[in-house]
Amino acid sequence: MPLDTLRSNPLREGLAQRSIPDPCTLVIFGATGDLTHRKLVPALYNLAADGALPPAISVVGFARRDKSDEVFRTELEEAARKFSRQAINDDLWKNFASTICYHRSEFDNLEGYEALARRLDDMDAARGTGGNRLFYLAAGPDQFEVILENLRKSGLNKAHPGAWSRIIVEKPFGTDLPSAKRLNDLVENAFDESETFRIDHYLGKETAQNIIVLRFANALFEAMWNSRYIDHVQITASEPLGVEGRAGYYEKSGALRDMVQNHLLQLLCLTAMEPPAGLDADSIRDEKVKVLRSLRPLTGSDVFKHVVRAQYGAGSINGKRVAAYRDELNVNPESVTETYVAMELNVDNWRWAGVPFFIRVGKRLPKAGTEIAVHFKSVPPVLFRATGESIDDNVLVIRIQPDEGISLRMSAKMPGSSLRIEPVKMDFHYGTSFGKATPEAYERLLLDAMSGDATLFARRDEVEQAWKFVDAIHEAWTTRTDDLALYSSGSWGPGEADELIKRHEATWRRL
Amino acid sequence: MEAALTSNPSMEHGIPVEIGRIDKELGKLWESSDDTKTRASLINLVVYTENEAGLAADNEVLAAVAGRHPCRAILILGNPSAPSSEAKAWISAHCHLLGKDTRQICSEQITFRLDGDAANALPNIVFSHLDSDLPLCLWWKADFPEPLDEKLWSWVDRLIFDSCSWRNPHHQFSIIRHISSSGKSAAVLCDLNWTRLHAWRFALASQFDNASAFPHLTRVESLSFRCAPCCRISALLLMGWLASRLKWRLDAENEMFVSTSGQSIPFQIEEVPGPNLSLISIQCTDAQFELKLAEGSDFFESILQTPGIPEIRQILPAPRGRLEDTLLAELSRAGRHALYTESLEVILPLLPR
Numbered sequence: 027m028p029l030d031t032l033r034s035n036p037l038r039e040g041l042a043q044r045s046i047p048d049p050c051t052l053v054i055f056g057a058t059g060d061l062t063h064r065k066l067v068p069a070l071y072n073l074a075a076d077g078a079l080p081p082a083i084s085v086v087g088f089a090r091r092d093k094s095d096e097v098f099r100t101e102l103e104e105a106a107r108k109f110s111r112q113a114i115n116d117d118l119w120k121n122f123a124s125t126i127c128y129h130r131s132e133f134d135n136l137e138g139y140e141a142l143a144r145r146l147d148d149m150d151a152a153r154g155t156g157g158n159r160l161f162y163l164a165a166g167p168d169q170f171e172v173i174l175e176n177l178r179k180s181g182l183n184k185a186h187p188g189a190w191s192r193i194i195v196e197k198p199f200g201t202d203l204p205s206a207k208r209l210n211d212l213v214e215n216a217f218d219e220s221e222t223f224r225i226d227h228y229l230g231k232e233t234a235q236n237i238i239v240l241r242f243a244n245a246l247f248e249a250m251w252n253s254r255y256i257d258h259v260q261i262t263a264s265e266p267l268g269v270e271g272r273a274g275y276y277e278k279s280g281a282l283r284d285m286v287q288n289h290l291l292q293l294l295c296l297t298a299m300e301p302p303a304g305l306d307a308d309s310i311r312d313e314k315v316k317v318l319r320s321l322r323p324l325t326g327s328d329v330f331k332h333v334v335r336a337q338y339g340a341g342s343i344n345g346k347r348v349a350a351y352r353d354e355l356n357v358n359p360e361s362v363t364e365t366y367v368a369m370e371l372n373v374d375n376w377r378w379a380g381v382p383f384f385i386r387v388g389k390r391l392p393k394a395g396t397e398i399a400v401h402f403k404s405v406p407p408v409l410f411r412a413t414g415e416s417i418d419d420n421v422l423v424i425r426i427q428p429d430e431g432i433s434l435r436m437s438a439k440m441p442g443s444s445l446r447i448e449p450v451k452m453d454f455h456y457g458t459s460f461g462k463a464t465p466e467a468y469e470r471l472l473l474d475a476m477s478g479d480a481t482l483f484a485r486r487d488e489v490e491q492a493w494k495f496v497d498a499i500h501e502a503w504t505t506r507t508d509d510l511a512l513y514s515s516g517s518w519g520p521g522e523a524d525e526l527i528k529r530h531e532a533t534w535r536r537l
Numbered sequence: 538m539e540a541a542l543t544s545n546p547s548m549e550h551g552i553p554v555e556i557g558r559i560d561k562e563l564g565k566l567w568e569s570s571d572d573t574k575t576r577a578s579l580i581n582l583v584v585y586t587e588n589e590a591g592l593a594a595d596n597e598v599l600a601a602v603a604g605r606h607p608c609r610a611i612l613i614l615g616n617p618s619a620p621s622s623e624a625k626a627w628i629s630a631h632c633h634l635l636g637k638d639t640r641q642i643c644s645e646q647i648t649f650r651l652d653g654d655a656a657n658a659l660p661n662i663v664f665s666h667l668d669s670d671l672p673l674c675l676w677w678k679a680d681f682p683e684p685l686d687e688k689l690w691s692w693v694d695r696l697i698f699d700s701c702s703w704r705n706p707h708h709q710f711s712i713i714r715h716i717s718s719s720g721k722s723a724a725v726l727c728d729l730n731w732t733r734l735h736a737w738r739f740a741l742a743s744q745f746d747n748a749s750a751f752p753h754l755t756r757v758e759s760l761s762f763r764c765a766p767c768c769r770i771s772a773l774l775l776m777g778w779l780a781s782r783l784k785w786r787l788d789a790e791n792e793m794f795v796s797t798s799g800q801s802i803p804f805q806i807e808e809v810p811g812p813n814l815s816l817i818s819i820q821c822t823d824a825q826f827e828l829k830l831a832e833g834s835d836f837f838e839s840i841l842q843t844p845g846i847p848e849i850r851q852i853l854p855a856p857r858g859r860l861e862d863t864l865l866a867e868l869s870r871a872g873r874h875a876l877y878t879e880s881l882e883v884i885l886p887l888l889p890r
Binding site: 035036037038039040041045046048049074075076077080081082115117118121122151152153154156 | 735736738739740741742743744745746747748749751754779782783834835836839841846847849850851852853854874875876
């Protein structure tokens with residue numbers, strides 16, 4: 027077969043799995059941290075176990091602590107055994123671990139980066155990784171600037187001819203719009219937007235990806251996905267955990283910046299966006315940005331009408347007493363940081379005119395769960411009025427985590443001679459139906475970044491638009507603090523949030 | 538009844554029922570169970586066998602499959618040569634805990650024994666006991682009969698079989714070709730032998746995804762395979778796939794392929810006891826690609842030797858040997874196996890008659 031007729035690997039045709047990415051070296055900055063141990067290395071191991079990693083790959087941990095390759099590998103093995111989705115196979119781990127090494131350097135030491143560059147060149151020659159580099163910023167956000175600067179100064183940001191160089195940036199992407207712009211400028215100074223992958227791990231979740239399929243591959247739903255049939259949408263992210271040792275970070279961020287700016291607005295975008303022109307990264311991201319631009323801004327006094335912020339007090343979670351937020355370690359006893367936010371948003375476009383999107387997120391709530399609930403309008407109260415039966419509205423629930431799946435609530439007649447109407451639920455569970463474990467979000471996202479597919483990553487304009495919206499709320503909050511409500515740990519949030527949604531003659535869903 | 542909801546090691550451990558009352562009795566099965574059990578079904582999985590001695594093993598496979606892929610399972614033991622005609626049925630269920638939850642997901646199973654003329658009632662037995670609106674997967678664990686009952690085949694969405702078990706693969710494949718080309722059946726042909734090769738094909742494709750390895754596909758000089766004596770057909774199918782993908786022409790007489798540029802590519806199949814397939818080696822002009830599978834191992838050893846690049850050794854997932862794993866892999870895969878018949882056509886002249 028002449029070479030010029032082979033444009034793609036003919037052996038790949040018909041295989042369910044995607045092409046294996048090019049050989050590459052993954053450099054993790056902040057390699058001794060929690061993210062590397064709990065998420066990144068288990069994800070890489072699972073990819074290796076699925077045969078999805080390139081044949082030649084190297085993983086370099088870059089951090090400040092002094093340790094040998096061997097010690098680093100041992101630590102990672104312990105973490106992988108604890109956190110991996112699949113059980114660790116000794117032979118496979120040994121093979122995978124042989125690709126891992128440790129590079130010790132201060133983040134602000136340029137010489138450390140220059141030494142890294144030399145080491146990567148040597149590894150390319152020894153392992154056939156072809157000069158492709160994927161840098162992962164898993165260090166604290168306060169280190170991003172110095173790392174990016176030194177990557178640029180050492181020339182590591184520039185790929186060798188025929189190779190590529192990419193960067194993955196972990197959230198938070200800044201703490202407000204000016205800092206996000208500054209971070210984006212720094213990234214842009216070293217890497218092109220097409221080489222930049224901003225991770226929001228919610229987008230890597232199977233159910234989040236399924237929103238697009240559910241909406242655009244099912245005529246049943248898309249036909250009704252508008253203000254004519256939908257009454258309102260509720261997006262909830264609840265967790266029973268408190269700040270869990272992250273008080274230093276959380277005190278500065280709060281629920282609005284920690285969760286709403288990224289995860290919840292991303293879910294809202296996927297729910298509200300128009301059909302994209304294609305499934306490529308930019309077509310989807312273009313539509314998401316349009317949603318963010320269509321969000322009715324909340325400023326000044328409107329913030330206090332449409333947004334409820336609250337903080338958890340003492341209470342009990344799973345039968346155990348837990349302390350109030352202000353009594354947590356490293357939290358200011360007079361802190362006004364919100365651990366709960368509920369808000370009413372409006373997407374001012376043709377499709378969603380008059381349909382409120384209610385968002386709530388909180389810590390120390392009774393149970394963990396993230397879901398999107400689409401509440402359909404009531405049927406005209408004509409036919410069944412005489413029976414005295416109240417009819418519950420149809421609700422389509424997309425469960426993002428845990429127990430990923432979709433359920434639809436509808437009304438049915440109870441068996442018997444009288445006409446009694448009861449809500450019933452049709453339920454689809456990923457775990458039950460597909461019978462196999464869904465990959466962790468980081469597995470998908472790492473593989474996408476290696477393959478250069480940015481569909482599930484946030485683009486600069488998306489991030490900045492989301493900050494613009496959130497900053498306006500935060501700015502209003504700085505003018506007063508008396509609106510901060512309190513709720514007991516283990517409850518579903520403050521009464522003010524119930525009042526917020528009650529104005530729309532609705533109630534929060536019970537998870 | 539509770540026992541039937543928790544275990545079902547053989548036909549006799551189900552609840553015997555009159556064939557006309559199967560639906561009612563299945564309904565009772567659920568009425569009498571507690572609230573922690575949920576009936577679920579994604580497909581109708583019909584298994585037809587004529588091997589009574591293998592029935593217990595078939596039941597175990599169905600129980601394992603139901604745990605990962607809820608279904609209405611219909612197991613049919615056909616004994617067309619029995620002197621008297623009789624049809625009997627049993628019902629049972631396979632229940633599995635859902636993760637750490639206390640809830641259980643249950644799949645129903647109906648088991649039939651069709652003796653003598655009753656074996657001819659197979660299509661009716663199948664049609665009348667399907668879970669409606671769900672795909673029909675028919676796992677045919679016997680030689681295909683002739684003539685084919687076209688009504689039955691036209692209902693089948695996925696026809697599962699295992700070419701490894703055939704005594705006369707050439708003849709059986711000709712029936713399969715007839716089924717797929719007659720236009721009366723839209724059934725997806727699912728050869729479990731082909732499913733087992735998926736991991737081999739995936740691993741081989743992965744070796745050539747690499748830009749440095751890719752050009753060597755045009756410079757193949759010879760092929761070597763090592764397989765178990767019973768599984769020559771597996772090596773042939775894999776070879777057929779490779780040849781069809783690279784547009785090679787078979788020269789069966791000289792045991793070689795000819796590439797589009799006229800290059801002769803001799804092949805060799807070595808039969809040694811061990812795994813179904815244990816080695817494929819692709820020798821190119823200046824490179825070599827090998828996949829090895831040791832007995833009992835869950836992983837391939839992939840070895841790439843290309844000029845200017847250090848030898849790359851990698852461990853890749855290999856096919857799991859258990860039948861239920863292969864069946865689950867097949868059921869989890871959607872769509873047609875477009876390359877299967879293409880690969881088959883290439884090696885047809887090499888199949889034992």
